[in-house]
Amino acid sequence: MLNKDVQAILSDENKKAATRTAYGEKIAELGELNKDIVVLDCDLSKSTMTSVFAKKFPDRFFDMGIAEANMMSVAAGLATTGKIPFASTFAVFATKRVADQISSSIAYPGLNVKICATHAGLSVGEDGATHQAIEDVAIMRAIPGITVLSPCDGTETGKIIEYAASHYGPYYIRLTRSNIPVIFNDNYKFELGRGTKILEGPKATLVSTGFMTHIALQAARELSDEGIELDFINMPSIKPLDEELVLESAGKTRLVVTVEDHNIIGGLGSAVCELLSEKMPVKVIRMGVMDKFGASGEPMELIKAYGFDKESIKDKIKSLVK
Amino acid sequence: MDAEMKKMLEGKAEDIRVDIIDMLCESGSGHPGGSLSMADIFSYLYFSGSLNIDPENPRMEDRDRVVLSKGHACPVLYATLAEKGFFEKSHLKTLRKFGSILQGHPDMKKVPGVEMSTGSLGQGLSAAVGMAMGLRLDKKDAHVFAILGDGECDEGQIWEAAMAAAHYELGNLIGILDRNGLQIDGFTKDVMNTEPMIDKWLSFGWHVIEIDAHNFDEIESAISQAKEVKNAPVMIVANSVKGKGVSFMENECGWHGKAPSLEEAEKAKSEIAG
Ligand SMILES: Cc1ncc(C[n+]2csc(CCOP(=O)(O)OP(=O)(O)O)c2C)c(N)n1
Ligand SMILES: [Mg+2]
Numbered sequence: 184m185l186n187k188d189v190q191a192i193l194s195d196e197n198k199k200a201a202t203r204t205a206y207g208e209k210i211a212e213l214g215e216l217n218k219d220i221v222v223l224d225c226d227l228s229k230s231t232m233t234s235v236f237a238k239k240f241p242d243r244f245f246d247m248g249i250a251e252a253n254m255m256s257v258a259a260g261l262a263t264t265g266k267i268p269f270a271s272t273f274a275v276f277a278t279k280r281v282a283d284q285i286s287s288s289i290a291y292p293g294l295n296v297k298i299c300a301t302h303a304g305l306s307v308g309e310d311g312a313t314h315q316a317i318e319d320v321a322i323m324r325a326i327p328g329i330t331v332l333s334p335c336d337g338t339e340t341g342k343i344i345e346y347a348a349s350h351y352g353p354y355y356i357r358l359t360r361s362n363i364p365v366i367f368n369d370n371y372k373f374e375l376g377r378g379t380k381i382l383e384g385p386k387a388t389l390v391s392t393g394f395m396t397h398i399a400l401q402a403a404r405e406l407s408d409e410g411i412e413l414d415f416i417n418m419p420s421i422k423p424l425d426e427e428l429v430l431e432s433a434g435k436t437r438l439v440v441t442v443e444d445h446n447i448i449g450g451l452g453s454a455v456c457e458l459l460s461e462k463m464p465v466k467v468i469r470m471g472v473m474d475k476f477g478a479s480g481e482p483m484e485l486i487k488a489y490g491f492d493k494e495s496i497k498d499k500i501k502s503l504v505k
Numbered sequence: 506m507d508a509e510m511k512k513m514l515e516g517k518a519e520d521i522r523v524d525i526i527d528m529l530c531e532s533g534s535g536h537p538g539g540s541l542s543m544a545d546i547f548s549y550l551y552f553s554g555s556l557n558i559d560p561e562n563p564r565m566e567d568r569d570r571v572v573l574s575k576g577h578a579c580p581v582l583y584a585t586l587a588e589k590g591f592f593e594k595s596h597l598k599t600l601r602k603f604g605s606i607l608q609g610h611p612d613m614k615k616v617p618g619v620e621m622s623t624g625s626l627g628q629g630l631s632a633a634v635g636m637a638m639g640l641r642l643d644k645k646d647a648h649v650f651a652i653l654g655d656g657e658c659d660e661g662q663i664w665e666a667a668m669a670a671a672h673y674e675l676g677n678l679i680g681i682l683d684r685n686g687l688q689i690d691g692f693t694k695d696v697m698n699t700e701p702m703i704d705k706w707l708s709f710g711w712h713v714i715e716i717d718a719h720n721f722d723e724i725e726s727a728i729s730q731a732k733e734v735k736n737a738p739v740m741i742v743a744n745s746v747k748g749k750g751v752s753f754m755e756n757e758c759g760w761h762g763k764a765p766s767l768e769e770a771e772k773a774k775s776e777i778a779g
Contacts, residue, residue, distance in 0.1 A: 221642070245638065245673070253665035256628040260572075260635020263613075263620065264643065268635075284662075287625040288632055292613050 184412055186383045191370050193381070196397075198365040200337035202358040203301040207232025209344040210269055210299075214240050220348060223258055223270045225251050230360075231271040231301045251276045255284035255298075262294040267348060273307075274300035274316030274357060282322050289353050290328045297347045298323075301358040303333075304444030305472060305489060306394045306482040308361065315477035316357075321449020323355040324422050330375065331422040333357040333451075335396030336366045339419055342373035350375070359394045359444075361482050366397060366417070378425040380432065384412025386504045388432040391442040392418045392451045395471075395491070399442045402496040411504055424454050426462075433465050438503060442491055443471045468503065470496060506725050510553065514721050517588065518548035522750050522777045524584035524597055530770035532601040535609070538760045539654060540581040542685045542718065542745040547585040549724045550650065557647065560590040563617040569647050570620045570636050574629025575654035575683065576610040577762070582619065583607050591618035627660030629653070630680065634670050637678040637738075648732060651680045656688025659697045664709065670738040671710030678738040679731045680711070683718065685747035687758045706740040718745035750777045 214220050214236050221243045228234040228246065237244035247254040251272055258268035271277070277300035278285070289296045300319060307315045323331045330352060334340040340358065347354045371379075378390070382403050391399035396417045403415040414432040418425060433439050439459065441452035452469030459465055470491040478485065486492045506514075521544045529535040550556050556569045573582050580600065587594045592606065599605035606615040610624025620636070623629045633651035640647050657663060670678050682702070690696045699705070706713045712734045716723035724743075731739040747761070748754030751773040765773055 221639075243642065247669060248665075248672075250662075250665035250669070252627075252662040253631045253634070253669055256631030256662070257635035257638070257666070257669065260621070260632035260637075261639045262635070263570075263632070264636055264639025266639045266642070283625050284628055284631075287622065288628045292622040 184383050184407065186380050189379060189381050192367050194338065194365045194368040196364040196366060199362040200365055201360060201362050202334050202337060202340040203232045203360060205337035205340035206299055206301070206344055206358055207235040209341045211235040211239050213345065213348050214243065217267065217348060219265060219267045221245065221261055221266045221268050223247055223254050223268055225249055225254050225272040225276065227272050233271050251281050252284050255281045256288040258296045259288035259292065259294050262296050267295055267297070269297045269299050271299045271301065273314060274303035274319045275314055278316060278319040278322045286326045290326045293328055294353060295351050297354045297356065299356045299358060302360045303357045304359065304394055305477045305485045306359055306361050306444050308482040308485065309479050311479040312476040317446045317472045317477060318449065320357060320421060320445050320451070321453070324449060324454065328353060329422070330354045332419055333393035333421055334419050335393055335417050336363060338365055338367040338369060338371050339373060342371060343419060346373050346375065357393055361394070363394060364397045366400065373419065376420050376423040376425055378416045378418040378420065378428050380414055380416050380428060382407065382413060382415035384414060385436060386411050386413050387438040387440060387500055388414045388416065388436045389440050389442065389500065390416045390418050390429065390451065390455060392421060394444045395442045398493050399496055402493045406497055406500060411500065413500070418451060421451055421454055424458060426458055429455055429458060430463055433459055433463055437465045439465060439467045440500060440503070441467065441469050442496055444486070445471050446474055447471045448474055468499060470499060506722050511721050514548045514552055517552045518544045519777055520588055521548060521581060521584045523774050524587070525580045526765060526770050526773045526777070528580055528584065528597045528600045529764040530767060531598045533764050534601060535580055535764055536577040536762045537754055537765065538687065538747040539575060539578040539683060539685065541749045541751060541754065542683050542747045543578055543581045543652060544749065545719050545721065546681060546724055546743060547581050549721060551585050551589050553725065555728055560618070563591060567645055567647055569650065571650045571652065572621045572629045572633040572636070573611060573623055573652050574633070575626065575652060575657050576623030576629065579611045582611060586616065586618040592616065626654065626657040627662040630663055630666040633678060634666050634675060637670070637675040638673060641675070641677060647677065649678050651678065653680055653682050654688070655682060655684045655686065655693050655699060655702065656696070658699045667706065667709040667711065674736045675738045676735040680738065680740040682740055682742045683745050684742055685745045687747045687756065687761065689758065689761050691758050703742055706742070710737060712737045712739045713742060714739065715742045715744065718743035719749060752776055
């Protein structure tokens with residue numbers, strides 16, 4: 184059942200956009216309004232879409248070459264002078280390769296750097312395992328003081344980028360490569376530490392984030408048609424998590440399923456487990472990458488093969504609510 | 506440099522060295538070697554008037570910035586900042602103790618005058634590059650100084666930063682390389698040879714000036730020359746003696762990261778004052 188409060192913010196979903204594209208457009212738009220915004224990239228501006236900003240504001244765009252460690256610490260230095268640096272590259276390189284630079288140069292001094300990492304998860308597709316970040320959220324969550332956000336569509340991305348640009352502190356924003364349906368319309372408002380309950384039902388709580396939201400939402404709708412009504416929560420704010428919303432829903436359904444395009448270790452599922460095991464022990468099933476490396480293939484083909492596509496989600500929930 | 510100025514700077518360097526020994530003796534751990542090797546350069550930077558800084562207003566917008574990329578040598582920075590009046594000297598004896606503003610490696614959030622948190626080697630030069638880029642965007646005249654270790658130059662990130670600084674023609678960036686020839690496991694030439702150092706910086710597009718790190722005339726002329734270079738970063742390769750001023754610490758890698766005992770501290774201080 185559709186949550187009556189969300190009617191006004193849902194889009195018709197015929198539009199599609201990649202969240203990286205929404206990022207590129209939004210940051211170029213914000214660059215007009217705020218002259219302190221600077222953008223850095225490591226030779227991937229045409230893929231991360233920072234090229235839109237680069238074209239418009241060549242003086243405030245810095246291509247750092249294929250040198251991610253340097254980029255992160257340079258961004259930190261820029262932030263000390265009052266700039267608002269947005270640093271972009273693929274999520275694999277923006278996290279695993281530079282965890283220490285982010286921790287020591289950005290997070291420890293609490294500097295105002297926004298890491299906008301694109302091409303997260305298996306949904307990268309054909310490039311294969313070396314280019315599919317499945318541990319980025321785990322790494323970023325474990326670093327003190329970093330806000331970790333994972334928008335599910337173009338609208339949410341735009342709102343999150345606006346929010347990050349106007350709120351001080353280190354942010355990790357996880358963006359995706361492929362085109363996905365636009366779930367929210369422009370009335371949607373992003374709030375830090377808040378998720379959105381899109382569907383309501385007593386049988387289970389399904390929580391998803393980022394690329395997986397449009398797939399998990401479809402699974403929840405189809406289950407609802409079959410008489411299995413769920414709470415469906417989109418959770419863009421992974422750190423801080425919307426604890427209130429998860430606790431409220433889990434208290435009612437007593438069964439939680441999480442879905443994410445990430446290793447089941449350390450991501451959204453872990454965050455939900457950490458919360459519930461302390462405050463409301465209920466059964467949690469984590470769906471996502473089962474601690475394996477990715478592979479080449481088409482995004483949907485991979486997600487199916489790794490067992491967290493729409494049908495797998497439906498089957499899992501059916502088996503649990505029986 | 507006139508004799509009076511030289512005498513004053515020598516006196517400040519002496520005070521800084523004594524403070525380094527006292528604070529390390531009190532804390533029971535820390536890094537004397539690479540702190541002592543930079544005492545003369547820090548004396549010059551902070552007390553000759555060469556830096557535009559104000560201890561009363563440590564975040565002044567137009568200020569020059571000093572980034573201690575080799576963060577383990579923070580005793581020299583802390584002693585200098587205290588001497589300059591950025592914070593009370595009484596803090597020095599709290600070095601490395603729980604609750605102190607003087608962490609084992611510099612924390613910019615805690616200490617007035619510390620421009621960047623460092624400690625993980627190889628990152629401070631990049632941060633200095635970012636500062637230089639930001640200051641230039643704002644059309645400020647300020648300079649950014651980055652103090653590097655020669656062992657630190659083993660880090661690939663140093664050379665990433667070196668490329669970027671030259672690529673963006675950061676004439677407002679001045680590096681000072683503490684070329685003391687030692688790191689932890691031994692001589693740099695044995696652990697990981699970084700020579701020919703001067704050729705490396707030159708080939709990366711930097712302007713290079715080689716000096717004796719313990720000669721105030723050379724320090725002065727290098728820094729004033731460096732400020733004149735407008736379209737390229739400058740590396741002052743400062744040939745130094747690790748542990749300078751304390752005979753039993755000089756050129757001994759064993760004194761990289763070990764605090765002196767009380768007796769050793771007394772001996773060290775009498776040599777410094779003598
Ligand atoms: C990334 C990193 N690796 C290792 C260390 C441990 N460490 C601290 S000081 C040091 C040697 C530094 O040598 P050098 O840069 O020559 O400094 P100096 O001789 O001036 O003290 C090492 C390996 C560190 N702080 N950071
Ligand atoms: Mg050395």
